[in-house]
Amino acid sequence: NAGVMQNPRHLVRRRGQEARLRCSPMKGHSHVYWYRQLPEEGLKFMVYLQKENIIDESGMPKERFSAEFPKEGPSILRIQQVVRGDSAAYFCASSPTTVDNEQFFGPGTRLTVL
Amino acid sequence: QKEVEQNSGPLSVPEGAIASLNCTYSDRGSQSFFWYRQYSGKSPELIMSIYSNGDKEDGRFTAQLNKASQYVSLLIRDSQPSDSATYLCAATNAGGTSYGKLTFGQGTILTVHP
Numbered sequence: 001n002a003g004v005m006q007n008p009r010h011l012v013r014r015r016g017q018e019a020r021l022r023c024s025p026m027k028g029h030s031h032v033y034w035y036r037q038l039p040e041e042g043l044k045f046m047v048y049l050q051k052e053n054i055i056d057e058s059g060m061p062k063e064r065f066s067a068e069f070p071k072e073g074p075s076i077l078r079i080q081q082v083v084r085g086d087s088a089a090y091f092c093a094s095s096p097t098t099v100d101n102e103q104f105f106g107p108g109t110r111l112t113v114l
Numbered sequence: 115q116k117e118v119e120q121n122s123g124p125l126s127v128p129e130g131a132i133a134s135l136n137c138t139y140s141d142r143g144s145q146s147f148f149w150y151r152q153y154s155g156k157s158p159e160l161i162m163s164i165y166s167n168g169d170k171e172d173g174r175f176t177a178q179l180n181k182a183s184q185y186v187s188l189l190i191r192d193s194q195p196s197d198s199a200t201y202l203c204a205a206t207n208a209g210g211t212s213y214g215k216l217t218f219g220q221g222t223i224l225t226v227h228p
Contacts, residue, residue: 033214042221043158043202048214056214091157093216100165101146101206103216105157 002027004094004106005074012112019079019086021109025094032075033093033103034067043091049075082113117141120203120219129228133190137203137219140184144205147179148216149188152200162188193226200224 005024013019025032034046045059049069060067064082069075079086089110093103118139127133135149146165150158164170164177164186176189186205190197200221207215 031214033216035216035218043204043216043218045215045217058215095214100163101214101216102148102160102163104160105150108157 004029004092004104006092006106006109008109009107010110010112012114013082014114015083016081019082019111021077021079021090021092021111023075023077023092023094023106025075025092026096026104029094029096029104031095031097032069033095034075034077035091035093035105037089037091037108039088046077079111082111084113087111087113116219117217118203118205118219120201120222122220122222124223124225126225126227127193129193129195129226131193131226133193133197133224133226135188135190135201135203135222135224137186137188138184139186139205139217141205141207141217142181142184143207144184144217146206147177147186148204148206149175149177149186150202150204150218151197152202152221154200158202190224193224195226195228198225 032049035043037043047067048056064080066078089108091108092106095103149162152158162177164179170177174191178187202221203219204216
């Protein structure tokens with residue numbers, strides 16, 4: 001059973017470009033979560049999605065950031081007009097249910113903004 | 115006040131000793147608690163979950179939860195150099211749409227020296 005998959009693993013963008021981060025949850029998992037880890041800081045929740053629905057986006061910056069989890073295909077975290085402060089590791093996690101809420105993390109995408 | 119607090123360490127223990135990691139939380143609505151291990155440059159790996167007061171053992175790991183004191187701990191017996199990592203404590207609230215959100219502490223750096 002493959003784990004959570006994320007791609008790309010490393011992404012370099014220049015200021016003002018767009019970044020698209022992809023996440024495929026573990027097989028049988030319908031709950032997807034995105035977290036961000038800034039250098040020297042802890043993991044911060046960004047957004048929680050189920051298929052075609054955003055359940056909780058309380059951790060998402062108000063501008064430039066969006067997320068989706070379409071009926072078919074991976075979940076996408078999109079950052080428009082990136083700035084240097086967006087440089088971070090972005091982790092996706094998935095869970096099969098929210099009863100126990102054990103979340104399993106993917107390898108992450110390291111975003112560097114030049 | 116941070117919602118989940120950990121001593122950042124570093125905590126240094128000799129090989130074969132017991133490592134004790136502690137975590138406190140401020141939200142009394144928190145229901146589920148998790149310990150993750152994160153090696154440098156890698157993603158968090160779930161090692162223990164605990165939901166009710168008392169102890170839960172899994173191999174060399176024991177998680178302890180005291181909801182009255184809002185305290186969670188992780189004991190690692192017979193510590194090995196391979197246990198050297200950052201240990202993250204996380205909590206989630208069972209209420210409303212926030213039940214999907216893991217709130218992490220800053221992490222405790224553990225070093226096990228031979």
